[in-house]
Amino acid sequence: MIDSPIERVIDLVDPSVNRIHNTSLSEARARVRRGDARGVRGIHGSFALVEREGEAVRLVRSLDRPLRYFLAKRSEGPALVASDRIDAIHGYLESQGLSGQFHPTYTRMVPAHHIVEVRLVGCPDPDAAYTRFFTPSHGTGPVDADELGRRYVEALAEEVAAWLRSLPETEPIGVCFSGGVDSGAVFLVTYDLLGKLGMNPGRLKAFTLSSGGGADLDQARRFLRSLDLEIFLETIETDPESLDPFEAVRVTEDYKPLDVECAAVSLALCRGIRSHYPDWRFLVDGDGGDENLKDYPIEENPELTIVSVVNNPLLYQEGWGVGRMKHSLTYSGGHSRSYTRTYAPARLCGFEGFSPFTRPNVVEAAEAIPFAALTRGDPRRLYALKGEVVSKGVEALTGKRMPVFPKRRFQRGALTEGEASRRFSFSEADYRMHLLSRYS
Numbered sequence: 001m002i003d004s005p006i007e008r009v010i011d012l013v014d015p016s017v018n019r020i021h022n023t024s025l026s027e028a029r030a031r032v033r034r035g036d037a038r039g040v041r042g043i044h045g046s047f048a049l050v051e052r053e054g055e056a057v058r059l060v061r062s063l064d065r066p067l068r069y070f071l072a073k074r075s076e077g078p079a080l081v082a083s084d085r086i087d088a089i090h091g092y093l094e095s096q097g098l099s100g101q102f103h104p105t106y107t108r109m110v111p112a113h114h115i116v117e118v119r120l121v122g123c124p125d126p127d128a129a130y131t132r133f134f135t136p137s138h139g140t141g142p143v144d145a146d147e148l149g150r151r152y153v154e155a156l157a158e159e160v161a162a163w164l165r166s167l168p169e170t171e172p173i174g175v176c177f178s179g180g181v182d183s184g185a186v187f188l189v190t191y192d193l194l195g196k197l198g199m200n201p202g203r204l205k206a207f208t209l210s211s212g213g214g215a216d217l218d219q220a221r222r223f224l225r226s227l228d229l230e231i232f233l234e235t236i237e238t239d240p241e242s243l244d245p246f247e248a249v250r251v252t253e254d255y256k257p258l259d260v261e262c263a264a265v266s267l268a269l270c271r272g273i274r275s276h277y278p279d280w281r282f283l284v285d286g287d288g289g290d291e292n293l294k295d296y297p298i299e300e301n302p303e304l305t306i307v308s309v310v311n312n313p314l315l316y317q318e319g320w321g322v323g324r325m326k327h328s329l330t331y332s333g334g335h336s337r338s339y340t341r342t343y344a345p346a347r348l349c350g351f352e353g354f355s356p357f358t359r360p361n362v363v364e365a366a367e368a369i370p371f372a373a374l375t376r377g378d379p380r381r382l383y384a385l386k387g388e389v390v391s392k393g394v395e396a397l398t399g400k401r402m403p404v405f406p407k408r409r410f411q412r413g414a415l416t417e418g419e420a421s422r423r424f425s426f427s428e429a430d431y432r433m434h435l436l437s438r439y440s
Helices: 025-034 037-041 086-095 145-166 181-196 215-226 245-252 257-276 306-311 334-338 340-348 360-367 371-375 379-398 417-423 428-437
Strands: 008-011 048-053 056-061 068-072 079-083 114-118 129-132 173-176 204-210 233-237 282-284 352-354
Touching: 008 048, 025 037, 025 048, 025 056, 068 086, 068 114, 079 086, 145 181, 145 360, 145 379, 173 181, 173 257, 181 204, 181 379, 204 215, 204 257, 215 233, 233 257, 245 257, 245 340, 245 428, 257 340, 257 428, 306 371, 306 379, 334 340, 340 352, 371 379
Parallel strands: 008 079, 173 204, 173 282, 204 233, 282 352
Antiparallel strands: 048 056, 056 114, 068 079, 114 129
16 A cells, blocks of 8 residues: 655646736745645736645646646655646656556546645545635625626726736737627727727737627627727638537537537637737637626526525536535536636637636626625526626726627527537537547
8 A cells, every 4th residue: 555645746737827917936836835825815817836845735726727636656656747638647647657547537626716735645545625715705795786897897907907918018919709798898998908008909809700600790790880999800710510529528628518519619719810820829708707797597507596596606606616515526616617618729729818707806896796686586687787787897997888789608609500509419428428438
């Protein structure tokens, strides 16, 4: 029996995924190494960090960066391997002659908003310890859509401004744009800030995917035309036959159908941008806006009611949460799990992506919204709330009245309805089997 402290830590995470705005990378690592929850909460930006302090290994990530780990047994002592990808962990183990220990379900995802500590490894391995570093107050804001919108979009703008200041001043910026509430808010806030910060708004483009004539392109045109900003629109055309959900399973290393579909369309958009612009680096999007404002059809999920949605903090960001029966150790839960639909396609195509909606200060502003008081048990009020709050906030900040269109999923807006149903006709079991077959 191997029963000893972790002998080796292998960190396969590319350090370039870290974009920290308010402190040095070495100081951020020191906070993680100490297990300093308050200090980790104070790290502003995107990060995926693995640190060792004696026998303890501590891992932490922001919501928009996946981080996985695996414990391998070796005669010299146990080793912890960390990466943003399952296949990278498998590849390392294979290179060391340890692949016989591997199964994808033995990997563990670091859940967002937690410090994960792995201290001693034996047979069997003990559970990791989890320490929250982000616990926003719930429902404490005013019952006033104007004020809530102002606070939410101000938090959004602060994150966009910090990100803009961190970029090289001549680099172009692409917005993954559908004309929906979230990508619309991101575009208008970014455009407004470029001017206020003395930067060139001509760096900006709104990239809209059209795969056989979906509704998003018309919506994007109407959105920008109404604000006399249509000059920023650039259409990315792709053949619907090129959309391969099984490739998306490979890229995201997950099998949830809606996320697989979204990733397949994201791949098409990223590849289209890359083919037009070989040197483009930076993309910004609105992923996480639906989660923050709880804008998902409750009737499509038999586990949920309006009461459970509005009364459970961070439900859509974290799922049911660490320590709950349905929390997945392999995948985490909620947006903490699903963000690979955005991260992995962008990373594969050589982009550095960013969504301000994933930042804790923006999530905190959303969690302060008193959803129960504003919706009074009516799902229709909940679905209308996001457009009202965000549009009011955007107008307060930028002076522009943002058009609000009905919600439409990205993968449905890029294709015609019939084509989307045809391309994405597979089940979760089909996708899961395909993922596992890669390691059989």
